[in-house]
Amino acid sequence: MCNKKKLEMLAKSFAVIHKACFGNPGTKFSSSLILSLIQNPNVKFIEQEQKGFCLARLSDVEAEIITMGIKPEFQQQGIGYSILIRTIQLIKKTNCEKIFLEVASDNIAGIKLYSKAGFNRCGIRKNYYQISSDKKTDAIIMKKSLVE
Numbered sequence: 150m151c152n153k154k155k156l157e158m159l160a161k162s163f164a165v166i167h168k169a170c171f172g173n174p175g176t177k178f179s180s181s182l183i184l185s186l187i188q189n190p191n192v193k194f195i196e197q198e199q200k201g202f203c204l205a206r207l208s209d210v211e212a213e214i215i216t217m218g219i220k221p222e223f224q225q226q227g228i229g230y231s232i233l234i235r236t237i238q239l240i241k242k243t244n245c246e247k248i249f250l251e252v253a254s255d256n257i258a259g260i261k262l263y264s265k266a267g268f269n270r271c272g273i274r275k276n277y278y279q280i281s282s283d284k285k286t287d288a289i290i291m292k293k294s295l296v297e
């Protein structure tokens with residue numbers, strides 16, 4: 150069980166990683182927002198110290214990957230896939246039957262990672278991400294079923 154101090158340290162570390170991954174659009178995942186998420190018993194996380202993390206929210210029979218990121222200097226070393234598979238395994242231990250996520254339509258690395266882990270495209274949210282004051286990007290919705 151994580152105590153409050155440990156959760157605060159993790160939230161700070163996740164916010165630093167998130168900002169390194171996404172730059173300014175990622176600043177909405179401040180350490181205080183991340184802390185409020187990971188203090189919620191329905192939010193689970195998997196991390197590899199200082200390198201990357203994945204946050205998932207459980208909601209009855211559905212789970213959602215909230216966000217994940219690997220620090221740029223540790224990307225393409227298998228860490229993202231390992232963290233994602235560990236997150237899926239953790240979700241499988243609950244009564245969740247499916248996992249959803251959203252990923253920007255131009256995020257090739259993210260889409261390939263999720264596809265490799267068994268997620269399939271199931272929808273699109275037009276102009277979902279505000280990239281800058283005059284640019285938006287679609288979100289692709291992906292789903293992975295956990296039942297046969």
Ligand SMILES: CC(C)(COP(=O)(O)OP(=O)(O)OC[C@H]1O[C@@H](n2cnc3c(N)ncnc32)[C@H](O)[C@@H]1OP(=O)(O)O)[C@@H](O)C(=O)NCCC(=O)NCCS
Nearest residue numbers: 170216217218219224225226227228229230258259261262
């Ligand atoms: C997407 C991300 C998490 C992948 O993590 P990673 O540790 O670099 O990924 P891995 O090394 O484990 O690679 C797993 C698979 O992802 C895909 N992938 C990873 N990086 C890729 C890249 N630069 N280009 C294309 N595919 C890529 C590949 O399918 C790869 O499998 P392969 O090596 O068998 O081809 C990482 O690039 C990242 O943090 N990006 C910024 C944040 C982000 O986009 N998060 C996901 C959306 S919320």
